[in-house]
Amino acid sequence: MPASSSAPASSPALPGLSHRQSEFSFSVGTRLTETCSPSDAQVDANGGAFLGRTGTITTPHGTIQTPAFIAVGTKATVKAVLPESIAELGAQAVLANAYHLYLQPGPEILDAAGGLGAFMNWSGPTFTDSGGFQVMSLGSGFKKVIDMKNVDSSGPDDAVAPGKERLAHIDDDGVWFKSHLNGDRHRFSPEISMQVQHQIGADIMFAFDELTTLQNSRAYQEESLERTRLWALRCLTEHASLTASRVGKPYQALFGVIQGAQYEDLRRKACQDLGAMPFDGYGIGGALEKENLGTIVRWCNEELPEDKPRHLLGISEPDDIFTAIENGADTFDCVSPTRVARNSAFYTPFGRFNLSGARYKTDFGPLQDGCDCYTCVNYSRAYIHHLFKAKEMISATLISIHNERFVVKMVDDARLAIESGDFFEFKAETLGRYYS
Amino acid sequence: MPASSSAPASSPALPGLSHRQSEFSFSVGTRLTETCSPSDAQVDANGGAFLGRTGTITTPHGTIQTPAFIAVGTKATVKAVLPESIAELGAQAVLANAYHLYLQPGPEILDAAGGLGAFMNWSGPTFTDSGGFQVMSLGSGFKKVIDMKNVDSSGPDDAVAPGKERLAHIDDDGVWFKSHLNGDRHRFSPEISMQVQHQIGADIMFAFDELTTLQNSRAYQEESLERTRLWALRCLTEHASLTASRVGKPYQALFGVIQGAQYEDLRRKACQDLGAMPFDGYGIGGALEKENLGTIVRWCNEELPEDKPRHLLGISEPDDIFTAIENGADTFDCVSPTRVARNSAFYTPFGRFNLSGARYKTDFGPLQDGCDCYTCVNYSRAYIHHLFKAKEMISATLISIHNERFVVKMVDDARLAIESGDFFEFKAETLGRYYS
Structure with a gap:
């Protein structure tokens, strides 16, 4: 691992800024290619390189684990x-x-x-x-x-x-x-x-x-x-x-x-x-x-x-x-996760569906089986379908929460997969299911 | 205090219902006139009687303290x-x-x-x-x-x-x-x-x-x-x-x-x-x-x-x-607390005001000073004014939360005032301020 990879890299200081720059920093955690071994074909298809990495952005209001x-x-x-x-x-x-x-x-x-x-x-x-x-x-x-x-x-x-x-x-x-x-x-x-x-x-x-x-x-x-x-x-x-x-x-x-x-x-x-x-x-x-x-x-x-x-x-x-x-x-x-939510579209591991369909009227399952979001834990597709049809605002709230959770978690899981070395398997499985 | 006042009064049973009626009951707690002493003029003005009371409604999904x-x-x-x-x-x-x-x-x-x-x-x-x-x-x-x-x-x-x-x-x-x-x-x-x-x-x-x-x-x-x-x-x-x-x-x-x-x-x-x-x-x-x-x-x-x-x-x-x-x-x-909220009207102890007024643009105080609701604890009038002007849905959410809290608390406080004996003082103070 290169020496620079885990040390916070402070930005080159501008005049008068040096003492404050410490409030913002970025450090690389794990490089994709340190833990994962793409095939030659994958490397070729991607132009010869995989530059992915995990990292930590530090800001005055907290950190962001990346991706x-x-x-x-x-x-x-x-x-x-x-x-x-x-x-x-x-x-x-x-x-x-x-x-x-x-x-x-x-x-x-x-x-x-x-x-x-x-x-x-x-x-x-x-x-x-x-x-x-x-x-x-x-x-x-x-x-x-x-x-x-x-x-x-x-x-x-x-x-x-x-x-x-x-x-x-x-x-x-x-x-x-x-x-x-x-x-x-x-x-x-x-x-x-x-x-x-x-x-x-x-x-x-x-x-x-x-x-x-x-x-x-x-x-x-x-x-x-x-x-x-x-x-x-x-x-x-x-x-x-x-x-x-x-x-x-x-x-x-x-x-x-x-x-x-x-x-x-x-x-x-x-x-x-x-x-x-x-x-x-x-x-x-x-x-x-x-x-x-x-x-x-x-x-x-x-x-x-x-x-x-x-x-x-x-x-x-x-x-x-x-x-x-x-x-x-x-x-x-x-903006997509909340924008499509307002039109009643929701993400699942098997693709994006639209909750306005009549078949959801009596579907008492969650938006996504096994999802840990507030919406999926507490509400059924039938209920949110009703809210959407009745033009009730919290349908947008509930679907937006789920959609944001879906995308946030997918990226979080990709970060974990880089760390654990199974990024390419995770990607193939996720996209294979989503676009099936 | 009459013997019946604090015992749960189960409803007269209909055929086949007796074993279930126990899931619903009502008991009177404190009668207004047991703790409060209205003046003769107040009694006259109210037709000779004050029938107010506190109570408890018991349902299969929990109790309601009344009023x-x-x-x-x-x-x-x-x-x-x-x-x-x-x-x-x-x-x-x-x-x-x-x-x-x-x-x-x-x-x-x-x-x-x-x-x-x-x-x-x-x-x-x-x-x-x-x-x-x-x-x-x-x-x-x-x-x-x-x-x-x-x-x-x-x-x-x-x-x-x-x-x-x-x-x-x-x-x-x-x-x-x-x-x-x-x-x-x-x-x-x-x-x-x-x-x-x-x-x-x-x-x-x-x-x-x-x-x-x-x-x-x-x-x-x-x-x-x-x-x-x-x-x-x-x-x-x-x-x-x-x-x-x-x-x-x-x-x-x-x-x-x-x-x-x-x-x-x-x-x-x-x-x-x-x-x-x-x-x-x-x-x-x-x-x-x-x-x-x-x-x-x-x-x-x-x-x-x-x-x-x-x-x-x-x-x-x-x-x-x-x-x-x-x-x-x-x-x-x-329906009023949420209906008026969608038009940006909010309740305060000093009456109802409309947050769409330009003077709220830079008003960084809460909707109501001292209010314990989620909205007042976390958001300013200026922010919610902005949300309303920008047609953002959570303006309705935030004002509705406050308005519901305002009315719920006023009734809760009236219940406490019946119990503590100062209902008429509380009423005079509350209405005097609200309609001033």
Whole structure:
């Protein structure tokens, strides 16, 4: 085991930050290949490497054992679920969104409340996404994500949702955008994003980056990547200044965000560029299609400093989770578990099902046999089916608790499988059953 | 203290029921006038008597210390609140509705689940309203209650909501009505209501009665009251038969429902008639205006057997609660605490306020200073204001928890005040502050 693997790796200090950096650290625990022996065919299929590992992220509000699935609480609440339930189901951290909280209630409110965690009664670690993704996806008329197959383009570099007006305009300094709530015009820049995120006060923040799509031209991707690189530097500078000035606040870690779409050279360059900067960790973001997910994560993690945590933004599908884990991603987040719950879809080891089906009306079993979540221990499919049909709110609560537990536990079990040496068996069994 | 006051008064046995009646009982604890000394003026103002008392209702699923406010869970869920929270906030029992559960999911589902409590994961005592009120109010095009001041009447005995079709048609045998969900035609009768309520399986059921309005003619009120009397007898007969045939189920108590609108002679007659029948307790229902509430409750409780519990249907306003308690009502229920919560209204000792006001945006105090509820201990007005503005579901959850706690505690405190002898001081202080 390399000497660095279990010692906490403190981030390179920025001026004025050294005494606080100790509040954030990451240590690698077990590397996948130390305990597991993939076959040659598996190694070949994965591009020659498995970068997966376990680790521990230490924040001022507690630790996160990685790999870990982070519950999404966009507007400072995991939709329909009380924070006690989130903790009880085993979620280790919550991720909120700087764009949404900037518009509503405003970051000064969270600052006055003592930060995101205190505001929402969540005592554990917190993340905020920078808002860059949301500014650009919502600002281009897309709801939450840019559908790569359904865009109106006036040119190759101008993806807008069908029938929608472009509400986000990007220049080298930042982005003008209109609020999706009331159409008010706002400005985000690297500095503003950092100011907003410092006020929100999460333990882990993301640098402000530009979102591109797979439709953008190669030339635009290059131009955009350079803009994101320059923005990353500006984020670090503003972050250092804010950290120095906001005396007495817990240290907030800053993760750089890797873009580069489907281009290997761009992804590797972005990782080299940002990897050399004093970020506390990295987010892997941007345009990627499901079939390239593992490859792109591998390109990134082959370049990124190994002693920094890596967050892959926006995934929760079981196959994506395993692919990301084995390629070295440490944390993940996704709105899906609660979003599909509100439409009565629930996860099981045998796939995802929809509880609105008439056959569940008299099904007195739990959502998932043997599941240890509050919902499965106490409620039947028949009851939650009734709640959904009757439009009663706690149907969303109960299914969300189960779905979050399902994904959190799957990732926890993957971590244990890395430690115990049966990751590949666990993956094959889990995915074989889920997609059967 | 009269000899009967603290001994459990078992209900007069129906054929075949005697061995089970022991599962339901009521005992009077302290009479208001045993510990408190109202002034002559207070006695005069209250018609010469204060019938208030404390007591204990024993059911197969636990006891209820009375006076008690019963949380409403119409469709087998207290809207937006998990049952753990309901128990934690001190609610002693939950009341569901036979009309709603008959239509959705159907009473056979609750029966198969092991009854209402098991179905909804509530281990304490449960009530079901008979559905009579809902059949007739919803069937007349009103939403939840018949607005006494806003009716279209083709004649004095035909109150229908403006612009709505009459969907309920009453005859001596029962009621034809259309489902408010899909327009399907259904029939309720005393026998059907008892069958439905036995399948639902609550500890306390209500007899099927006819709802009248204050607009109905005196002649119609008399006719209706006689119909309700005959229905009460049919409910008892069907209840006895079902109790005998449903071997092994916990005993379900049956409460007769007192109608008679604003007429003293009709109310007293109804109480004498139903009071002589072997009901386990009584519900006081029907048309009454706020200013007559105490008087009507007093008329009823002067006639009803003193050793039976009395439930006043559908109140939660502080002044109504005190009026009802001092006139001898033991339990109350109301949808208001959760309904107003969904519109962001919250109770405080100084009245009800609406959290949507802009001044709450930066108000980091609890909904109510000193309140011991989960919401007040953990969340600020600013946070819940944000959740409401952001249309996040847990705003309803958090305000509902507080509002239910507020009313439950007020009634609990009134019970303690009867025991400690300062009921009238407590009432004056509470109402003086609330309506200041």
